Every structure is written in C-alpha cells, then in structure tokens.
Amino acid sequence: MMGLTKLGLQTVFRPRLQFRAFRASISPIMNQLQHAQLHHLHPLRPTHVPAFDTHSFVTEAQTEAALKPQEAAALMVSVSSVLDSNLLTISQNAITRDEFDKVVYSNNADFNHLRSDISLVEKNDFTILKTEITRLSAEVDRIGLRTAEEFRRIMSGTRLDLHTEKSRVRDHQNDQAIHLKEADAKIESELASLKTLLDGVHWELFKTLFPLFSAAFALIFSKASVPLMIAHLNSSPCYSSLCWPYMRVSSGDIGRGWSDALRRTNDLPTSPICHGNPKGSVLTPAIRGGQPVTISYILTVSHGGNCSFLFQRSGSTTWDFLGSDPTCGERGLGSYTTPYWDSFAVTLPQGSYSGILRFAYNARLTGEVFDGCADILVSPGGSNSYPSDSCKRLDTNQRPQYTNYNTPCVEKASTCIANRSVLQRCYQQQWYPVDCPSGTECTILGQDRAACR
Structure with missing residues (x-):
C-alpha cells in the first residue's frame, strides 16, 4: 500500500472502500425485506369468510366418529375457536396484496437504484483508474524521452570531447613529426658538412703524406709514376x-x-x-x-x-x-x-x-x-x-632559363628554337626559352607569335 500511495493510487481505491462501508450499512435492511417477502407471499382472505364448512364437519363427525350431535357440535366449536384465534393472529400480522405489491415495487426500485449506484461507482472507479494509468504511462514515456535525450546529449558531448582530444593529439603528433624532420634535416646537413670537412682533411693528409710515399716508392717505381698520377687527378x-x-x-x-x-x-x-x-x-x-x-x-x-x-x-x-x-x-x-x-x-x-x-x-x-x-x-x-x-x-647547349641572347626583342613576343621543342618568350628585353609539353612542339603562328601545339 505504501508503494501504491507513492505512485498516486490512493485516490483510486478510496471510492472502493466507501462503497464497501455503504453495502455493510444496508445489509440489515436487505435481510428484513427478504424475510418479509418470504413470509407474506400469500396474503390471507378477509376474516368474514368462513374457514370451513361447519355443518359438513359435524355431520362427518357423527357419521365417521360415531359422536353424538352434542359432542360433534362441541368439537366443531372448539376447532372453530382454535382456527378463528389462529386466523385472527395471522390476519393481524398479514398485509394486503396492494401493500405487498407496493413493498415489492419499492424493494425492486431500491434494488435498481442500488444497482445503478454500484454500476456508477464501478464505472467512476474504472474511469479514475484508467485516467491514472494513462497519466502514469504518459509520465513514464516522458521520463523515458527525457532520459534518452539526456543520454544522447551526454554521448554527443563525450564524442565531441573525444574528437577534440584526438585532433589535439594528432596536431601534437604532426608538430612533433615536423620537429623531428627539421632535426633530422639539420643533423643530416651537419653530417654532410662534417663529411665534407673530413674529406678535406683526408685530402690534406693525402697531399701531405703523398710526397713521403712517393719518395718511398720512387726507389721501386720509375720517377714518372707519381707525376702521372697527380696530373690525372688534377686534370x-x-x-x-x-x-x-x-x-x-x-x-x-x-x-x-x-x-x-x-x-x-x-x-x-x-x-x-x-x-x-x-x-x-x-x-x-x-x-x-x-x-x-x-x-x-x-x-x-x-x-x-x-x-x-x-x-x-x-x-x-x-x-x-x-x-x-x-x-x-x-x-x-x-x-x-x-x-x-x-x-x-x-x-x-x-x-x-x-x-x-x-x-x-x-x-x-x-x-x-x-x-x-x-x-x-x-x-x-x-x-x-x-x-x-x-x-x-x-x-x-639548349639550356633554357635566364639565357640572354644579347638581342633586343619585343615585349611578350614569342618564337621557336631550331629543334622546335622549346618556345622562346621575350621578357624584359631578353629571350627566355620554355619547354613545350610532352607530345607538342613549337609552331610559329606569325611575326613574333608562336605556340606549343
């Protein structure tokens, strides 16, 4: 019940409890009506109507019981007195058919009214219960939508943070790679300079030690050997x-x-x-x-x-x-x-x-x-x-760029070199050749006009 109260169901079950209390309060009245109906289904006839045929009773008593007329009459009087007394008691407690019909009609009306009240209460209870269930279902759906939206927002934020961090790490790695390349280039440049310096030192050593070795080997080889070698290297x-x-x-x-x-x-x-x-x-x-x-x-x-x-x-x-x-x-x-x-x-x-x-x-x-x-x-x-x-x-000797042929030319003029694979253009009073694309050759189109086609 605590759980139902927390969910807002207390208002749903309060009418049900009130109906049960109402039904318990009318139970004695219903029992009395049923008792009266069972005991008064057959109302008595009016008291002025004879209960039985007294003459036939006396005659049969004399014939069958062989009673004397005075005895038969006395017996008839006693039986009649007892019956009258009982009939009087019954007639005092009985009702008429009209009253009985009124009671039955009233009871049926009460039952119909009670049935309508019970149906109305049940319908109201069902409507209230259905309304509460619908409200709770809508609330659950709304909470589900809010939860899903919050989850998507958290996922989007997390994904954005991950992408941002990944981009930052990638940029950092690219910067590190650039720094490493620059360091490698500088190291290779220094190594190349050092290598050149060492080659120069080796050459100086060679030039210094070569005369000594030449003098040593002069005794073995002819005197022309060394001069020929030096001349070869230098020439x-x-x-x-x-x-x-x-x-x-x-x-x-x-x-x-x-x-x-x-x-x-x-x-x-x-x-x-x-x-x-x-x-x-x-x-x-x-x-x-x-x-x-x-x-x-x-x-x-x-x-x-x-x-x-x-x-x-x-x-x-x-x-x-x-x-x-x-x-x-x-x-x-x-x-x-x-x-x-x-x-x-x-x-x-x-x-x-x-x-x-x-x-x-x-x-x-x-x-x-x-x-x-x-x-x-x-x-x-x-x-x-x-x-x-x-x-x-x-x-x-067909090298193109920055060649000055020492001949004046018209600005933006163009012509062809003899092999027709290079186009010459005039720039600042100097001729500058330009290669024609593969598969084309320089073609003269007119005076100071040429193109690669």
Missing part, C-alpha cells in the same frame, strides 16, 4: 649541374660553355650563393607541394661524392634540408668521358609560395664543391612532371 674534368628545375645562369654564359654555372667552389657554406647569379623571371612550371617531385641533375666525375638538396623560401635566410644522396658520385664514377644523368625525389611543403632550390655536389678526395640554384613556384594547382630530356638540352 680530370669534373662538374655537376641542375637539369630540372631550370638553373640560374648568367647572361651570355651559354656562349662560354656554361663556365659560370659549372665552375667549382672550395667552401659551400661561405661561397657566393648560386655563383652570385641574381634571381630571374620564374619560367619553370609551378610545382605541387605535398607530393614527391623529381629533381634531375648531370654529373661528370672521376671520384665519388655526395649530392645534397636544400630549399630557401622567399624572404627567409635559412636553408631547409630536403635530402641527400651519399652515393650519387659512386654511381657516376668515370662519367668524365660520358656525362651521367640521374635524379632524386624530394617533397616540398604544401601551400602557395616561391623560393630557391639548391643542388650541391661535394666531391671526395679533392674537396671540390659544385652547386646550382633554381627559382621555383609552389602552388596547389602545379604539376610535378618534368621533361625527360632536360639534361640532354644542357649537354647540347
């Missing part, structure tokens, strides 16, 4: 250069056999950057960042060395290390008679910016350093494809 042709992206070259250098672009230096960190050549118009097609791009270069070497690739953004003073190939010189050994073409893949950061790509070859034993620079653009819409014959053009 072996050696150079390296970028093929693509196109390297900065000074005006008129193509006519001198690329002497400025291919000359060597002795100290990469302190040598003039890009041989002192100024920045020119960037005609190399834009490169897409975030994806590997192939850097092609050419070597003519007689001894091993290391190839390094660095990048400096416009407006910055620091060089970012992109990678190195410590065996590029070994693969090109002996290429002083036939140029050796090779390539190396690097990945530039995503975005839209410009900068300088620097290629450096550190020769072992001799301490020679060769470097070259290319001005490039990085754009999300760029392409990382490159002309496969870019190194051949260098070898055949």
Whole structure:
C-alpha cells in the first residue's frame, strides 16, 4: 500500500472502500425485506369468510366418529375457536396484496437504484483508474524521452570531447613529426658538412703524406709514376649541374660553355650563393607541394661524392634540408668521358609560395664543391612532371632559363628554337626559352607569335 500511495493510487481505491462501508450499512435492511417477502407471499382472505364448512364437519363427525350431535357440535366449536384465534393472529400480522405489491415495487426500485449506484461507482472507479494509468504511462514515456535525450546529449558531448582530444593529439603528433624532420634535416646537413670537412682533411693528409710515399716508392717505381698520377687527378674534368628545375645562369654564359654555372667552389657554406647569379623571371612550371617531385641533375666525375638538396623560401635566410644522396658520385664514377644523368625525389611543403632550390655536389678526395640554384613556384594547382630530356638540352647547349641572347626583342613576343621543342618568350628585353609539353612542339603562328601545339 505504501508503494501504491507513492505512485498516486490512493485516490483510486478510496471510492472502493466507501462503497464497501455503504453495502455493510444496508445489509440489515436487505435481510428484513427478504424475510418479509418470504413470509407474506400469500396474503390471507378477509376474516368474514368462513374457514370451513361447519355443518359438513359435524355431520362427518357423527357419521365417521360415531359422536353424538352434542359432542360433534362441541368439537366443531372448539376447532372453530382454535382456527378463528389462529386466523385472527395471522390476519393481524398479514398485509394486503396492494401493500405487498407496493413493498415489492419499492424493494425492486431500491434494488435498481442500488444497482445503478454500484454500476456508477464501478464505472467512476474504472474511469479514475484508467485516467491514472494513462497519466502514469504518459509520465513514464516522458521520463523515458527525457532520459534518452539526456543520454544522447551526454554521448554527443563525450564524442565531441573525444574528437577534440584526438585532433589535439594528432596536431601534437604532426608538430612533433615536423620537429623531428627539421632535426633530422639539420643533423643530416651537419653530417654532410662534417663529411665534407673530413674529406678535406683526408685530402690534406693525402697531399701531405703523398710526397713521403712517393719518395718511398720512387726507389721501386720509375720517377714518372707519381707525376702521372697527380696530373690525372688534377686534370680530370669534373662538374655537376641542375637539369630540372631550370638553373640560374648568367647572361651570355651559354656562349662560354656554361663556365659560370659549372665552375667549382672550395667552401659551400661561405661561397657566393648560386655563383652570385641574381634571381630571374620564374619560367619553370609551378610545382605541387605535398607530393614527391623529381629533381634531375648531370654529373661528370672521376671520384665519388655526395649530392645534397636544400630549399630557401622567399624572404627567409635559412636553408631547409630536403635530402641527400651519399652515393650519387659512386654511381657516376668515370662519367668524365660520358656525362651521367640521374635524379632524386624530394617533397616540398604544401601551400602557395616561391623560393630557391639548391643542388650541391661535394666531391671526395679533392674537396671540390659544385652547386646550382633554381627559382621555383609552389602552388596547389602545379604539376610535378618534368621533361625527360632536360639534361640532354644542357649537354647540347639548349639550356633554357635566364639565357640572354644579347638581342633586343619585343615585349611578350614569342618564337621557336631550331629543334622546335622549346618556345622562346621575350621578357624584359631578353629571350627566355620554355619547354613545350610532352607530345607538342613549337609552331610559329606569325611575326613574333608562336605556340606549343
């Protein structure tokens, strides 16, 4: 009952208890009515009607019982007196049929009224109970909906917190990866510089100890052996250069056999950057960042060395290390008679910016350093494809970028080079060749007009 009271069911069962008390209070009246109905089903006839035939009684008493007339009459009087007394008592307690019908009608009316009251009370109780059940069901549904909404809210908040934390951890990991790459690049750059320094020390030791060994072996070998070896090392042709992206070259250098672009230096960190050549118009097609791009270069070497690739953004003073190939010189050994073409893949950061790509070859034993620079653009819409014959053009003196042919030209004019694979454009009174896409060739359309088709 305590549980039902807490659920609000006390008002549901209070009418039921009141009905039971009402029925207990009318039970004596009902019993009296039933008793009167059982005892007065047959009302008596009026008292003036004879109860029996006295003459026939006396006659039969004389005949059957052989009584004398006086005895039969006395017996008849006694029986009649007893019957009259009993009939009088019964008539005093009996009612008439009209009264009986009224009592029965009244009782039926009372029963019908009582039945209606009982039905009404039961209907009201059922309605109240149904209403309370409906209310409780709606309350339970509302609580369920509120609980589900709260659960969804908690789940959404938790999921959002997890995603936020995951993004924070991912960003932190990316930052750590960038720092690690920068540290690795710096370490590799320092190692490359240290290696170059050690190679120089080795060469100095070699140059210092070589005369001693030469004097020692002079007794065994002929005196011409050592001079021939030194002459071979010092006279072996050696150079390296970028093929693509196109390297900065000074005006008129193509006519001198690329002497400025291919000359060597002795100290990469302190040598003039890009041989002192100024920045020119960037005609190399834009490169897409975030994806590997192939850097092609050419070597003519007689001894091993290391190839390094660095990048400096416009407006910055620091060089970012992109990678190195410590065996590029070994693969090109002996290429002083036939140029050796090779390539190396690097990945530039995503975005839209410009900068300088620097290629450096550190020769072992001799301490020679060769470097070259290319001005490039990085754009999300760029392409990382490159002309496969870019190194051949260098070898055949068809190197395109920053070449001044010392002939005046009309601004934005265009023409074709003899092999019809390079389109020349006039920029600031100078001709600058541009590669035609693969599968096309330069076509002259008219005076100072040409296009790749």
